[in-house]
Amino acid sequence: MKKVLIVGAGFSGAVIANTLANTGNYLIDVVDERNHIGGNCHTERDPLTNVMVHKYGPHIFHTSNEKVWKYINLFGVFKPFINRVKSIYKGQVYSMPINLHTINQFYGKSFGPSEAKRWIESQGDSTINDPKTFEEQAKKFVGEKLYKAFFYGYTKKQWGTEPQNLPASILKRLPVRFNYDDNYYNDTYQGIPKDGYTAIIQKMLDHPNVKISLGYRFLGEKEDVGEYHHVFYTGPIDAYFSFRYGRLGYRTVYFKEYRADGDYQGNAVINFADEEIPYTRVHEHKHFTPWENHSETIYFEEYSKETESSDIPYYPKRLEIDMNILKLYESEVTNLNKVTFLGRLATYRYLDMHHIIEEALDSAEKFLELDSHK
Structure with missing residues (x-):
């Protein structure tokens, strides 16, 4: 059987591993530098409250792609969940995204x-x-007052710069509704896995032809991969090439953890739009599993900052300087004949879970089709 190396045990890597393993034609090594599988979707039980915690921030699965929804449901039970985000501005609680209730209030x-x-x-x-800019986009479509209330301070905290320095594309995915629908997403299928995301990915990787090695730091182009027929790489594209053209810009987030008795804020996610409040939002994880009962709670303040070399990259900034650097790395990728780059970090794009799964399924199908003719 042909040996395949997969770098990264998040959704991209797990989908590739599962698809290739099921053919019976490949032996697959999956490596990840963290001490757990699941990537940024990793979930685990808090030992003190028994609440299922989204370790790297909230993840709500949503998609209108029936193929993706049917696929992910092969690996676990998804419970219905509607993300109803609130935003606090100057002491008042508002419904997000902006809808008829928000406007009237x-x-x-x-x-x-x-x-x-x-x-x-x-x-x-x-x-x-x-x-052309985030600020112009907001002012054109919702006006100065709503922009200042719900977007200016939050965005400045999240991205670490004035919104006038950000591209308009960042705001284009945020809807304004003229009804009382406060569902944060418009997608047909929405839910959260009953046993958490890590259990889903564990089931994907549970195959006799798949070997997992955690705490393994892959060295990119310096790594000897001669024994492998193909490599699927889901890590940062700039790290693969030892940052020879410089580092791509990311924002990262970090969390301050708190516990309390009962219910702290009554909702899964509340944004804090005021600029003077240092955190962007608070997430209380017991509300992501309303089918469970917990007498105690755990919640997190989320802060945003520039990504340093020791940080986990979250949101690609994709400023002009970043896109110029990215082109240089992408030109290097075209010279590699047995490495596939996929996922958020390897393609330097912000991708939701359903996008990642869809692209990984497509990538695996194309690989198998091409490989069958070799």
Whole structure:
């Protein structure tokens, strides 16, 4: 059988490993420098409260891709979960994303849908024809007041820069609704695995042809991979090439952990939009599993900062300087004939879980098709 190396035990690596292993034609080594599988989707029980914790921040699975939904449900039971985010601004609690309730509460109105739409259009800056920045995008579509309330401070904290320095594309995925729908996502399928994400990935990797090695730091182009027929790499693209063209920019997050009796905030996620509050949001993890009962709770304040060499990269900044560096690394990738780069870090894109699974399934199918003709 052909030997394959997979670098990274997150969803990308697990989907590839599972698909190839099931053919019976490959022996697969999966390596990860962390001491657990699951990547940033890793979940574990808090030993004091028994709450299932999303170790690297909240993950709600959502997709409208039926193929992806059916696939992920092969590996565990998903319980329905609707993410209803709240935002606190100047001591008031609002519903996110901006919807009819948010608009009426913020302006002290009782608009119907058509009235609210006309009102928001009147608030928008009509002088901005082609928004180039985050700030222009927000002001054009929701106006100065809603922008300052819900986007300015939060965005400045999350990205560490004035929103006028960020591209408009960051905001384009945030909806404004003219009804009372406060479901954060629009996707057909939404849920959270009953036993956590790590159990899902463990089942994907549970195959006699798959060997997992944790705490293994892969050296990128310096690694001797001569014994392997192919390598699937899901780590940072700049790290693979020893940062020869410089480091790509990321924001990272870190968390301050707290425990309490009962219920701390009554919701899974609450954003804090005021600039002077240093954290961006608070997540209380017992609310991600409403089918469970816990007398105590664990919650986390989330802070954002620049990514240093020892930090876990989260959000690719994708500024002009980053995209120029990325092109240099991508040109190097084209020279490699037996390495596939996939996933968020290896392609330097922000990808949700369903995107990662879809791309990994497609990548595995293409690889198998090409390999069958060799």
